[in-house]
Amino acid sequence: MAQVTLNGNTIHVDLPKTILQVAEEAGLFVPTFCNDKRLVPNGACRMCVVEVEGARSLVASCTTPAADGMVINTETPAVIDARKSVLELIWANHPNDCVVCDKAGQCKLQDYTYRYEVDIDAFKGAKRVSEVDQSNKFFYNDQNKCILCGKCVRVCDELQNTSAIGFSERGFHTHITHPFEEGMDKSVCVSCGNCVSVCPVGALMPKSKERFRNWEAKKVQTTCSYCGVGCQMNLIVKDNKVVDVEPVNDHSNMGLLCVKGKFGYSFIDHPDRLRKPMLKKHGVLTEVEWDEALDFVAGKIKQTRDVYGADTLAGLVSARCTNEENYLMQKLFRAGVGTNNLDHCARL
Amino acid sequence: MKSLAELEKVQQEVYRRINLRTLKGSYTVSVAMDDCGMAAGARQVLLTILDEIDQQGLENIRVVQTGCLGDCKLEPVVEIFQEGHPKTTYIQMTEEKARQIVKSHLVQHQVVEASTIGSNKK
């Protein structure tokens, strides 16, 4: 048990922890762009700087370990000015288009700028100008808005293990790109969208068909229905339509999704999606009620079994169903129909 | 190199060959060369002195060359300098005399009076 003084209050902490962890657990607010609990701390954005008594300069709380007896202050004038400076500098290289930006309302840059009352026109000088990379079907990369926090690169390296995206050039010309600047579609990118989920600003954004403001939508947590992992996700719903998906940080998926979970939601409201069972009547597919449909299916199964034998039937289940549903299905076929012919999409 | 002793052996051998680059020298032997000296055989005297020094295993001797000292009929001339002592000037040097002077003056610290310029003033 160690003792640390945080903004004048002495508290006890269990080490090893970083100053950021200690501060957050104590309920204090510390701004961060590049920090993520799942990633190795990077210390790139310098927003989380705090004052530690006796240190040579301000320290990044995300990478500095807390020590017994440390005296920490998270909101001194020097700290605030340093953070304001970081924000002013980011704005000097960022388009001033919050009004039309899709990230508005869920953008950390916007939030911190408001909180620290930053003058976004403090520096007028050269700006990086790049073309938006639209080569991926599901999301785009607008480097004009990138603040180079590096989270996208680290997620792809450390968690996704694909390493499709990285830093290129140095200094003022640094930007995020794919090997040899050949664009997303020519890289090993698997379109999992985890970089999109982790981007704090509007640089990596999904290509939504609907335009919406984040305050017009609500979040509904659910389990992804595509496979057996059971990733937790929030469906972003506007006017009863799913317009976006974001991962939830849970045991099963650690805040990661795959391309299906992240971008494969358009089937929900697709015009071609069947909303009622259909039966062919007089050669024409006609909508019927569930009772009629199920009676028909049960009848046909029994008929086939009686005439041709139980083993002429097989049950195919999938990861789209829950474990419980798959259990019932195989019970139905083994005990009800009388055959062991069962298979699953995962094996195929 | 398997041992420190081997290293020391190489060190001593090579140092003898190249130490003239840094040597201050307890003695400086200056051989006058130039056209007159060379004509009288100063180069051979120089090489003989070097050889005798090597054979005697002497260290700390600087052997330098200079240009004409003026008294050309006394060539080859060799001067020996030692700090705190007046210089000794040997004249009409031969290879034999050179070896004798090395053994006497540099090893036994005894001037060979008979070969000096002083004894020439008759």
Added chain:
Amino acid sequence: MSLFRSHVLICGGTGCTSSSSDKIEERFKELVAEQGLDQEVMVVRTGCFGLCEEGPICIVHPEGSFYSRVKIEDVDTIVSEHLMKGRVVTSLLYRDKLAPPEHQLATSFSEVTFYKMQHRVALKNCGVINPEVIEEYIAYDGYKALGKVLTEMQPADVLDAVKKSGLRGRGGGGFPTGIKWEFAAKTEGPIKYIGCNADEGDPGAFMDRSILEGDPHCLIEAMAIAGYATGAEKGYVYIRAEYPIAVKRLKIAIEQAKEHGLLGRNIFGTDFSFDMEIRLGAGAFVCGEETALIASIEGERGMPRPKPPFPAHKGIFGKPTVINNVETFANVPQIILKGPEWYASMGTEKSKGTKVFALGGKINNSGLIEIEMGTKLRHVIEDIGGGIPKGKKFKAVQTGGPSGGCITADHLDIPIDYDNLISLGSMMGSGGMIVMDEDNCMVDIARFFLDFTVDESCGKCVPCREGTRRMLEILDRITEGKGEMEDIDKLERLAKNIKSSSLCGLGQTAPNPVLSTLRYFRTEYEAHIVGKTCPAGVCQALLTYVITDACKGCTLCKKVCPVGCITGEVKGLHHIDPDACIKCGACMSKCPFNAIIKK
């Protein structure tokens, strides 16, 4: 090697090589062979003598005749006159202007004032031995320290000696070397590394280059000693690719050391083994920062990493690593042989030993010098450096390169050491000293250094990547006459924040040249902003070219002007139209009467 009567030492450092010292060496060898002297005269290529202003340099031993600014044609003369006839060629000797008039001909190398005022420890062998012959290094006590350490000392004794000596990192950080080695020694192994930082990115710095080109074995020996003291069996030398001669000499040295069993398994018959590998840099100043250097060796993008963990605990490939600068290592063998007390007897209380400095800029004796810590700056500039050329007035000296600051005439009497320089707003850095005179504009100097830092920033953190660029933009505007008074406040605030919140040393020290010049030369900044003039006459945009009364009306300027902005009749006073003038300076260089001035 038989007993040669004369050794001709020719400087083979990069500076003299670029002035064809390699061809001079060839010519010497040719002529010596032709005259049948090749058993009597040894022609040797050595490392940097340090007096680079006077290169190419040749020294004939044992006389110590110091021939300077040697041309290929001169070789014939030296061979026929000096080597054959013993007649020193006085017309080619270096003129020691620091000596009294009767003793100005440099007939004896050890008497040359430039060298008498120095104390060469790290540079001990540079200019003395042939760096490509290991036996010559051995002759001057080479590898004796390693032998002593392996046969007579325990690792703890070595750590003790280095700590007692007071040796501090010579790369700029000034961290006590013995303590750094001890951290690594105390961290659990079994794999540890010794790293050498030979990236030397500071513009104008070539201390490490000279040591590597002139005495590469001292680095090998020191790294092996460090390996023994800390428990490491492998060393990496990270050397910038822009030093091809140094790389070549180091490669040869490593091979020769291996051949002689002084590197590799069971050195000196003990159970200590040490191996070394060279890794080339790829043109990034930031890779001189130790964590970026480690990243580069690991094959990653050269970006610094947060500290802690420190390299001594977790370094190359995550193993405990000691990273030291070349010059730091170069002092180690002598500390072992002569004892730490000898080393600690030199220097000041907190800065022991000697330091190599690279003198550049407006100074008569530009080149490399090594002096005891605590030497007064004035002595370095006026005495050893020979003062400012053309009788100009000293203005400031920049120490520490792009991370340092300038020191003015008021502080020339400070003893040079780590803490004194920091208290003046500068730093020791790796040892670069750029001298400036009345014709240098301090705002332009700050802009020059910032331009370098902006280009070299790795891009990882916001304050450095974006902040230095914005500082440069402000300085650009000031030097173009578009500055405003609030720009100074902006610069100061930005500098303060960049310094306090950057991730690594590059960002943390990048604002120093600006802060330092603002501290001592604020009036110059104000002249640029308010008066729209450049007092030193450097910033082109603020200068006007004017034709004075000395004009004789020869019309040469009018003919050479590319934009036709000069009017005037033959034999009449000519006039430049300031609005049309593009300030190319062609007229000024053409005028035979010096009638055109800039103001």
